[in-house]
Amino acid sequence: MQQDNSLKQVSTDTPIASLTSRSLQLAPRPTTIEQTGLSESLLLDLLLKHLMNGGVLTKEQMVKLLGVTGGIIQHLLDSAKTLAWVENRQTTADGQMRYALSMGGELHAKLALSRNGYLGLAPIPLGQYTEVCKKQSSRSNPITFEMLEKGLSALVLPKDLLFKIGPAMNSSRPVLIYGPPGTGKSYLCRHLNLTLGDDVLIPYALAIGNEVIQVYDPELHHRVESDAIPASLDLAKGHDPRWLRCERPLRITGGELTAEMLEVQFDSHSRTYMAPLQLKANNGILLLDDLGRQKISAKQLFNRWIIPMEERRDFLSLQSGEHFEIPFELILLFSTNLDPKELVDEAFLRRLGYKIHFDALDEELYRKIWFQVCADLELSCTEEVFQYLLIEFHERFKKPLIPCYPRDLLGIMSDQINFMEFESVVTPALVDSAWSIYFV
Known part of the structure; x- marks a missing residue:
């Protein structure tokens, strides 16, 4: 599934009723001011x-x-x-x-x-948002092994990882994924929303009393062209257009994360409120990548989210000091290269229901990735040259079979082939050169 800012096309074979029935149930179009809740x-x-x-x-x-x-x-x-x-x-x-x-x-x-x-x-009142958000929880349609395997079919993963990740996705507890750099932690997390497979309604904005907070973010919320309805149908009978049908959001933040990004942000120049990242990620996935390298410490982060992680609700405030409660209805993932015990104490680690370790691959999976990348880059490589890589470099220098190495090493070889106008063939000489460039 390609994620971009364009609208996802709706198949002409799909009945319009099947596309809109759930939206109509969740958010029927109001016909009076009272029904808007505003x-x-x-x-x-x-x-x-x-x-x-x-x-x-x-x-x-x-x-x-x-x-x-x-x-x-x-x-x-x-x-x-x-x-x-x-x-x-x-x-x-x-x-x-x-x-x-x-x-x-x-x-x-x-x-x-x-x-x-x-x-x-026009914004959606907080009470209506809370009700719809909870009904759209990804946990209401639990992920099965078949769904996970299909969603991640483009990735090469040890099967035992699927048996750990699947139940974690269905849990209400946060998930910590840890292990050495290059083992595919972030890469996997960035593809997990493909396993969810359905769409959700995202409010353009929320009303907190007479204040309005914009939620919809075109960089994050990728709209679905569910409104591609024949002109003969009465558009007034569609779902409430204040809700936008989008793919389930995947919000990724890394070293740039600050404490301010977890709160409602007020722009004094434009006099507008913007939603914090966890509110924008509701009904989707929030990935905090490179945990321990943010501008906010891991301890501060966990202290801020003790209640949201355990009770699935968060408390925010406006410039006026008014406090309000929102659902914390998302899959929360943490990814780190660091030792989890160095980040937070044992009490916090207990609150992370799932802790999944990523490590080096076995030879069979490493070979599969190697030749898959060769095909992607249109490079030819023999089994003999692959064995040369394993024996002369991985075994000799005791380098583990990390999943990112094939992409990085073969990428360097492809650059050299293009520059030197060589045949698109991986040779021992190219392996020697790429290894010496890649590793210090």
Whole structure:
């Protein structure tokens, strides 16, 4: 499964009903302000901010900008007209009424922007988000050995690792993956979301009272083109468009992690709130790579997440000091090259339900990776040359069979072949040269 910022295409053989039924059950489209779970004042402020930003808008444009039905937009426009904040403008060529702010409406919109600069789809109230997030838990559809093997079919792994990783993915406990550098820990973790295989609804933003926190991040949340619905269908009957259908998120953070990234972030210039990384990763996987090398210590990190790791709920706060609770509904993975006992004490290690050790490969798996990389790089290599590598270098220098070596060594050989315009054949001379370059 390729992850990028483009929309995933929906197969034309897949019935539309099967794509939308679960979304409709989780998040039916509200038809009244009460059903949105939001106050009329919040929605009215958001509408005025959009009008100030757009200048002149039709009702259809406002429906798309706020993600609510035309009936709700009309109700808000009627309220705004009563307050003399919105004026009618000349209709479009196809007869659509256009609307703009009055002088009073512009003053109110500026006041609303000074309080909160959010400009996007109408947010989801916290209570609704919590309910949907828990229902979408990956643990509600446990991973089986067959699912794991299929999802990781492109990787060469010892089978005993699958028997350890699978149950860990179904557990509510965090998972620590540790072992020497180059043993494939991070590489495996970056592919685990492929085993989950389904999609989830991600809110564009959350409402905490009258404050709004943006959750959707296009760099992390990869949208699915589930809205590729025939024009003959009534789009008003689809799921609540304030929720975006996305692949389950995979959030990876490493040495750049700071304590601030675990809290709601407020931009004083734009007056907007952004969600912390664990909130963005909900219903997916959060990988903390290279544990022990972050700007926040492992001990500080575990102290911060004692309650989330054990109770699957987290506590956050806003600039005003208001505290609120969110679900901690994700698969939490830690990966490290360091000795776990040097990072945290025994009490913390107990809280990590699964501790999975990665080590060097046996010869059979190492050979499989070697020739697989040869095929990927379009290089020809004989068994004799492979044995030359094992005997003259791995055995002689007592270098373990680490999974990253084939990719790195053959990559160097491929570079040399291209530079020297040699035949695409791995030779003992190329092995000698690549080894001397790669190892100090």
